Amino acid sequence: MAFFRSRWVQRPGHVAEAGDDRLPAGFRAAGVAAGIKPSGGLDVGLLVNGAPDGVSAARFTASGVLAAPVLVTKERARLDALRAVVVNSGNANAATGRPGLDEAARMQGAAAMAAGVATEHVAVASTGVIGVQLDGQKVVKGLLAANGRLSPDGAGEFSAAIQTTDAFEKRATLDVELPSGRVRLTAQCKGAGMISPRFATMLCFVQTDAALSAETADLLLGVCVKRSFDRVSVDGQLSTNDTVVLMASGRSGVTVAPESEDELRFGEALDVLLRQLALLIVADGEGSERVGRVVVRGGHQPGVDAVARAVANSPLVKTALHGGDPNWGRIAQAVGAALPGTAPLALDIAIEGVQVCSGGMALPVDQAALDAAVAGPEVEYEVGLPGEGADAELFFSDFGHGYITINADYTT
Amino acid sequence: MAFFRSRWVQRPGHVAEAGDDRLPAGFRAAGVAAGIKPSGGLDVGLLVNGAPDGVSAARFTASGVLAAPVLVTKERARLDALRAVVVNSGNANAATGRPGLDEAARMQGAAAMAAGVATEHVAVASTGVIGVQLDGQKVVKGLLAANGRLSPDGAGEFSAAIQTTDAFEKRATLDVELPSGRVRLTAQCKGAGMISPRFATMLCFVQTDAALSAETADLLLGVCVKRSFDRVSVDGQLSTNDTVVLMASGRSGVTVAPESEDELRFGEALDVLLRQLALLIVADGEGSERVGRVVVRGGHQPGVDAVARAVANSPLVKTALHGGDPNWGRIAQAVGAALPGTAPLALDIAIEGVQVCSGGMALPVDQAALDAAVAGPEVEYEVGLPGEGADAELFFSDFGHGYITINADYTT
Numbered sequence: 091m092a093f094f095r096s097r098w099v100q101r102p103g104h105v106a107e108a109g110d111d112r113l114p115a116g117f118r119a120a121g122v123a124a125g126i127k128p129s130g131g132l133d134v135g136l137l138v139n140g141a142p143d144g145v146s147a148a149r150f151t152a153s154g155v156l157a158a159p160v161l162v163t164k165e166r167a168r169l170d171a172l173r174a175v176v177v178n179s180g181n182a183n184a185a186t187g188r189p190g191l192d193e194a195a196r197m198q199g200a201a202a203m204a205a206g207v208a209t210e211h212v213a214v215a216s217t218g219v220i221g222v223q224l225d226g227q228k229v230v231k232g233l234l235a236a237n238g239r240l241s242p243d244g245a246g247e248f249s250a251a252i253q254t255t256d257a258f259e260k261r262a263t264l265d266v267e268l269p270s271g272r273v274r275l276t277a278q279c280k281g282a283g284m285i286s287p288r289f290a291t292m293l294c295f296v297q298t299d300a301a302l303s304a305e306t307a308d309l310l311l312g313v314c315v316k317r318s319f320d321r322v323s324v325d326g327q328l329s330t331n332d333t334v335v336l337m338a339s340g341r342s343g344v345t346v347a348p349e350s351e352d353e354l355r356f357g358e359a360l361d362v363l364l365r366q367l368a369l370l371i372v373a374d375g376e377g378s379e380r381v382g383r384v385v386v387r388g389g390h391q392p393g394v395d396a397v398a399r400a401v402a403n404s405p406l407v408k409t410a411l412h413g414g415d416p417n418w419g420r421i422a423q424a425v426g427a428a429l430p431g432t433a434p435l436a437l438d439i440a441i442e443g444v445q446v447c448s449g450g451m452a453l454p455v456d457q458a459a460l461d462a463a464v465a466g467p468e469v470e471y472e473v474g475l476p477g478e479g480a481d482a483e484l485f486f487s488d489f490g491h492g493y494i495t496i497n498a499d500y501t502t
Numbered sequence: 503m504a505f506f507r508s509r510w511v512q513r514p515g516h517v518a519e520a521g522d523d524r525l526p527a528g529f530r531a532a533g534v535a536a537g538i539k540p541s542g543g544l545d546v547g548l549l550v551n552g553a554p555d556g557v558s559a560a561r562f563t564a565s566g567v568l569a570a571p572v573l574v575t576k577e578r579a580r581l582d583a584l585r586a587v588v589v590n591s592g593n594a595n596a597a598t599g600r601p602g603l604d605e606a607a608r609m610q611g612a613a614a615m616a617a618g619v620a621t622e623h624v625a626v627a628s629t630g631v632i633g634v635q636l637d638g639q640k641v642v643k644g645l646l647a648a649n650g651r652l653s654p655d656g657a658g659e660f661s662a663a664i665q666t667t668d669a670f671e672k673r674a675t676l677d678v679e680l681p682s683g684r685v686r687l688t689a690q691c692k693g694a695g696m697i698s699p700r701f702a703t704m705l706c707f708v709q710t711d712a713a714l715s716a717e718t719a720d721l722l723l724g725v726c727v728k729r730s731f732d733r734v735s736v737d738g739q740l741s742t743n744d745t746v747v748l749m750a751s752g753r754s755g756v757t758v759a760p761e762s763e764d765e766l767r768f769g770e771a772l773d774v775l776l777r778q779l780a781l782l783i784v785a786d787g788e789g790s791e792r793v794g795r796v797v798v799r800g801g802h803q804p805g806v807d808a809v810a811r812a813v814a815n816s817p818l819v820k821t822a823l824h825g826g827d828p829n830w831g832r833i834a835q836a837v838g839a840a841l842p843g844t845a846p847l848a849l850d851i852a853i854e855g856v857q858v859c860s861g862g863m864a865l866p867v868d869q870a871a872l873d874a875a876v877a878g879p880e881v882e883y884e885v886g887l888p889g890e891g892a893d894a895e896l897f898f899s900d901f902g903h904g905y906i907t908i909n910a911d912y913t914t
Contacts, residue, residue, distance in 0.1 A: 412910040
């Protein structure tokens with residue numbers, strides 16, 4: 091299946107899926123089974139940038155309850171010069187107190203040893219159950235095994251090692267034609283549940299062999315995250331562990347200079363990569379079958395943002411999306427809840443381009459056409475509020491029996 | 503089944519369920535089938551206070567998208583002197599623009615005629631589908647029929663006429679022994695979906711034959727609503743139509759004077775009545791099987807409120823409650839999401855009195871005992887944040903396949 095598969099992401103002509111699966115020059119990765127996941131699946135991943143002058147940028151969850159690996163990485167790593175990433179799945183190492191911080195620090199130290207870099211160049215990430223102490227010995231043993239397997243072809247097994255309840259792989263290998271030459275851009279991502287629009291929502295590791303300054307990497311990652319992972323919601327829940335890391339080796343010899351055409355083109359490629367990955371996360375929301383996009387326009391940015399999030403997180407809207415039901419009264423409800431005290435509101439609503447509500451009042455519609463419009467895998471909702479100049483976009487998953495099955499029937 | 507059935511509501515000794523089903527002296531009610539509900543069930547209710555000097559108080563939803571009946575009642579009725587209430591179910595008359603306002607005004611006029619009171623003494627309420635024009639002719643014909651059926655024994659059919667997807671009746675007939683004499687207190691309520699903690703969440707009509715001033719009625723209703731309907735969540739969704747009306751006839755001859763022992767006792771009775779009704783709404787949340795109570799304590803009231811709502815509205819917490827799963831990591835997640843940027847947070851969590859997290863760190867627990875503690879119909883969660891002096895309480899329903907079935911599989 092093609093990586094670019096949503097109608098809401100337009101692949102630019104200078105970005106192409108690569109014919110092979112190799113990481114960008116300078117990078118190696120591996121994934122191993124260390125016995126942390128009860129399933130016995132791959133659960134420790136190691137990613138190394140071999141370029142001594144490699145640069146990086148990172149973003150983390152805004153949660154007030156931060157997992158130990160996030161605290162350790164934010165406080166003890168040089169986020170602009172990461173050379174290695176160690177990840178475990180099957181245990182989030184969150185709400186684990188001082189022992190958890192010790193285990194995260196141990197992971198950082200062991201990965202630094204394996205990668206042959208100083209501790210401050212290593213990022214640590216974890217994902218899985220909250221509130222259970224992580225067995226650091228298993229991770230260290232896994233790291234030893236992973237170190238022996240590091241390979242430029244290791245993106246697939248690294249990707250598998252960072253996933254949990256994901257139903258499918260979320261990664262890409264892209265070739266990007268810049269004015270100054272070709273660079274490679276790859277990413278591995280995990281999603282599924284506990285996904286919310288207020289950044290950061292998952293784990294995502296991005297690699298390139300372009301030569302970027304750390305400032306450029308940080309600028310581009312910040313802009314692209316705001317347009318991708320910051321714009322999705324599976325269940326409105328904010329994880330304790332979310333981490334995005336961009337690393338650049340420079341080994342292609344192609345330099346992306348600030349404010350150059352190269353930077354513009356590279357930014358476009360990073361943008362479509364992260365937006366498509368974010369959409370894959372939504373599409374793989376726990377039990378998800380359909381993806382919605384809500385676009386809200388009006389005159390007041392905070393109001394427009396609040397409405398977009400209220401619609402995207404409404405269980406009534408999400409169940410209607412799941413059922414292929416164009417019941418827009420639920421959208422009106424979500425708008426009203428987000429803007430208390432503003433009644434009567436001149437509210438416009440359109441579904442797949444069919445206007446159903448104008449100035450707060452229902453319009454006559456062709457019900458059969460409307461039913462057909464919401465039957466596809468992607469459904470677009472537009473909300474108009476008074477005024478102009480502000481807009482907000484959010485992608486969200488539907489809410490069906492699968493979410494309940496995964497989260498109520500079979501959890502630990 | 504006893505009306506007072508939650509362990510979280512303690513019936514005071516001076517409050518008793520009545521041996522009969524009659525409305526308080528002065529009140530009559532009726533419910534009829536007017537053809538608005540596709541099911542053919544009762545869908546128009548009329549409630550009349552026969553006391554010319556009757557007083558009242560009311561509260562409404564805070565939504566920015568107000569239904570026409572709410573706008574008409576708030577703007578064109580004397581909320582301190584309501585003598586009649588007309589309600590239809592099967593159509594919310596929301597997002598219906600000017601024609602909807604006309605229909606709501608027509609309902610008000612027809613009910614005034616039927617009750618023999620001035621238009622300004624009539625409250626109008628509607629519940630049902632949003633965005634469909636209400637057929638006012640049906641309501642008027644229903645009102646004619648209801649007027650002929652008005653009876654002191656009509657609370658049951660009035661109650662049936664205001665319900666929609668409710669699985670069971672939510673009403674009470676109480677006798678209250680005040681120092682100055684006995685009064686009767688009755689209420690009819692509807693709930694089910696689109697229920698959120700930011701008041702007001704449903705329809706509830708309360709009657710008494712105590713003699714209250716309008717100021718006392720407003721004060722007591724305001725306080726008791728804040729402790730009941732303002733403290734529940736089924737799905738975190740705020741309806742466009744929610745209305746609570748308290749009406750007093752004074753026909754018992756017992757006066758509830760301000761700051762008297764009578765006022766205290768009457769207030770206690772109203773408090774347990776509304777809290778138990780609110781808990782019945784939660785218990786009858788669409789597809790609900792279990793009820794949760796979260797109590798949050800700390801030093802910062804807005805933070806404590808935000809955490810209580812985040813926990814109560816978290817689909818991960820609600821699915822865990824449904825599945826009888828003591829997975830408190832999901833509570834930690836909700837707390838962190840509600841308090842971004844505060845990490846590391848010294849968070850305490852207890853489930854049914856079993857402390858599972860202290861100072862942000864998991865504690866060893868007797869897993870079998872904990873599993874048993876969350877297997878009952880009511881589960882209590884306590885969250886401790888730094889500081890003291892502030893607390894918040896919320897009751898919430900679980901989230902199971904029934905919610906999906908009702909809202910995705912079978913909606914219009």
